[in-house]
Amino acid sequence: MKPTADLGENWLKCIYPRDANSAWGGGGNYHRDHANFLCSDAATQMSQADLSSCSRVLGIRAGAAAAQWTAAFLAKYPYRRNGEEALRQCSLSVHDASQFEAAIQVSATNLKTSDDPWNELIVKPWQAADIPEIEAFFWSANSEGLFYDDDFLKAKEMAKKYVSPDGKPVPVVKVNLHANVVSLP
Incomplete structure (x- = not known):
């Protein structure tokens, strides 16, 4: 998405370092409420403006270094597989740079600790009139570094359906995070 002044403030709500199964609705006893976009519930949200839950769940205050957030998260949630365990994690803040960095650091361990990387x-969620401008669609490799043609075709189809505000086509970018390679197909 193209960065805008209100993207982080109004649109981005929280980040889960691992698959949180949010597509299946969250809920249960895992401190997730639809009113908080499945980031937290009233008891665990950091504030009205910051819906993340890790600060309260891990007992760490704002201003802590990314390494402290990472260590605390990995200590509480060291390893998980698919299913119910996916719900057992707190959400990190998109408003605190150290927490966001920690989310990326924990995500880097996902290939070793999870079935879902x-x-x-x-x-x-936004209304049709509020959709942020999309700058590119991404086609990424799987955990073995392989690219599937079906994924590329889906990315091309989405790019064709999206009409940029200036009428120009939106590119599909090939990304292999395992080899640190980004290219146009």
């Missing part, structure tokens, strides 16, 4: 950045 992705993280989840929770974005507030």
Whole structure:
């Protein structure tokens, strides 16, 4: 998405370093409420403006270094597999640079500690008139560094359906995070 002044303030809500199964609705006893975009519940949210839950769940205050957030998260949630365990994690803040950095650091361990190597950045749903401008669609490699043609075709299809405000086509970018390679297909 193209950065805008209100993107972080109004649209980005929290980040889960690992797959949080948010597509399945969250809930249960895992401190997630739809009113808080599945980032927290009233008891665990940091504040009205910051819906992340790790500060309260891990007992760390704002201003802590990324290494402290990372260590605390990994100590509480050292390893998980698919299913119910995916729900057992707190959400980190998108408003605190150290927490966001910690989310990226924990995500880097996902290939070793999880069946699902992705993280989840929770974005507030928007109305059609409010959709932020998309600058590119990404086609990424799987954990073995392989690219699937079906994924590329889906990315191309999404890029065709999206019309940029200036009428120009939106590119599909090939990304292999395992080899630190970004290219146009």
